[in-house]
Amino acid sequence: MTELSYENDGVSDEAIGDPWGISDETRDALADRLGRARQSVIDGHSSGNLGFLGLPDANPSGLTAWAHRKREGRWTDAVVIGIGGSSLGTEAIFQSADSSQLDGLNLHFSSNIDPRSVDRLLDTVPLDTTLFIVVTKSGTTVETMSQFAIIFERLVDQLGSGRAAAQIIAVTSPDSGELRSLADRHGFESFDIPPNVGGRFSVLTPVGLVPLALAGYPIQELLDGAASMRDRFLERDPENNAILRAAGDIFSLYQRGMQELVLMNYADDLEGLGEWFRQLIGESLAKAENRRADTVHAGITPIAATGAVDQHSQVQLFMEGPDRRLVIFGGLDTFDADIEIPDHALPERLNHLAGHSLADVMDAERTATREALQEAGRPTAELMLPDLRPASIGAFVIFWESATAILGELLDIDAFNQPGVERGKRIAHEKLL
């Protein structure tokens, strides 16, 4: 199997010199620290405190069979009601899929409480043949439970309470929380979110797998790709370990003042995974305090961009604006469809495009934009996926989750909490009392 590959020539001191270029000495000096960071993550994995690395080993055959029965039944649509980590990853993986990979229910997502969006959703889905998958670990997520209450009432009004309950699937904490209580009271089908996996690391739990299985997405392949990447992360030496190399580069540049991390994927269908990356990096690494309770205000501003489109939007900033970011270019080794550019109808000045395919042009634009940044002394790297198949997507998920965990160790912060959002939540509740 072709692997996801990380290439970092564009951060070396040979390529870009001072102030960003990373020397072999710097890398060597960091190697031990990276090894220790990995060991901490492995220890968390072994002790069961840190659940995300074990998720790829789940056997999804029971879930797949369950989803198959639902798809054979009278259901036509499924709606994920969840926000943040309870939907971003699921939606991202769903968006990366080709329609040929999705032979199940029509899947929809309702994250926000924008009344226009909720109204449109309720106009779109056939209420009596739609499953509603309510995803919240605590069961007190305001946006999710508000939508649940509205939809459940409509179902009860229209179909009666027995049939309504059969259309709700709860994905929540196994033995506590408000949604668990509701599920017990009303008899909703339910799935557990493991307690040792946080929201933004949860896409390979039932949070993602239940909706994806209902949509017909091949979740076994997704998990296989994730397992294979996880094993490479656990086993390979640091110099040959894509995740440790990437985390090491990001950390080295951060120590020198790098503030923004751009992931610029040259593939439209990776846009959702860009949004997912943005949450993962943004929430995990931005912390007021380190583990010793020193005030540090750590954090990297994540930026998700799409090539070639954002060459016409963000690249001017990356080239000429303040020099404070690492741009990781992403792309696909292979597009499963490609189209050749014909020679007639091209303007004369573009005649050299004839005979190239669109994928060739994407490739040329990606490598050219990277070279231009490198000429300007700005750091770049490249993270290529073999393709958009589920195994590659699974590898991508584990790549960034593991890199984030390693960065948490290097920064000596807790990458798995989000204390900064509590104050706003409390004020909002007070306003609504």
Add this chain to the structure above:
Amino acid sequence: MTELSYENDGVSDEAIGDPWGISDETRDALADRLGRARQSVIDGHSSGNLGFLGLPDANPSGLTAWAHRKREGRWTDAVVIGIGGSSLGTEAIFQSADSSQLDGLNLHFSSNIDPRSVDRLLDTVPLDTTLFIVVTKSGTTVETMSQFAIIFERLVDQLGSGRAAAQIIAVTSPDSGELRSLADRHGFESFDIPPNVGGRFSVLTPVGLVPLALAGYPIQELLDGAASMRDRFLERDPENNAILRAAGDIFSLYQRGMQELVLMNYADDLEGLGEWFRQLIGESLAKAENRRADTVHAGITPIAATGAVDQHSQVQLFMEGPDRRLVIFGGLDTFDADIEIPDHALPERLNHLAGHSLADVMDAERTATREALQEAGRPTAELMLPDLRPASIGAFVIFWESATAILGELLDIDAFNQPGVERGKRIAHEKLL
């Protein structure tokens, strides 16, 4: 008519103190400079060098009548082929519209050269009843002209060259450029992009108006709202002038080290306008050199966020990460649909939500998140739109275009070019020779 409103208590020194709080003295000291900046922009407008402020005065009745004839004819769909400023604004306005405002052709956008996306598009639209609107000022935009060549060949193969030419509409430079030559040669219908309006300021030219008119969007109302905002910008004194106040705040904070400008809109249908804002701020203000050719590497990193969704993704970073950004909260005074949260089926701990509407909750979350940032001493402001009607959207467009022009003056840079992207383009062409 209710106006778009900008409220900036959250950047005052009373609200947030040092280091960000702006005192009355600072504002007074900047007032003259803001006045001069506005005068420069007005001079550019009067002399005809700067076209964007005159665009709202166009009479669109000819265009509207033309679009009406097309919509009455055999056409079902229209596809915008354009990238960056040639499509971002159009797509943004289109996305902000309610389906009830769109009684024309089905509008699609094809920006990227991702082969999967182009392939899907060609599978989706009925080739013989679709108009293709090719938008590029120079006619040498690689992404746009590659797609044009592919589509034109398919049309010619399938329908013959005469009928093929009748399905292409060129929006381009009036008297030069490669697309203009092709239009003349093949007899495409065409519309002019005024030479004194740059791509990212062009949404109120035929770049945006032609597709929007075909989709049935009320472009007269859009222009009216833009004209009204433009007049307020030109006429009102600086203290009472929303655009000058916002530009002054952004500039004052930038001088003190503010690096990121977040626009966090609490409305899903403003997402496209967030993308448009991102290009406008990113490309316009990031410049290696100022007008005196000093190396400055000016620039602000624009971040588009959507509330309440990004409270579960980016707010942890805004609250606890490095303190270097201004967050402007956006929202709607009125949602045209709203839904009440019923009292049964809510978890006990959320019972206080019952009886509130979704819009109430959005409001509470927006103001609460802002208050939490303010408590942490971080600068915030608020830019509210009355609603999502075309007049409000037109005002929003002029607000940010004018603020950007003012910021260009204050930074003493050329806000209307993008020299940094040329190097990458040249390298890409070399790779494809």
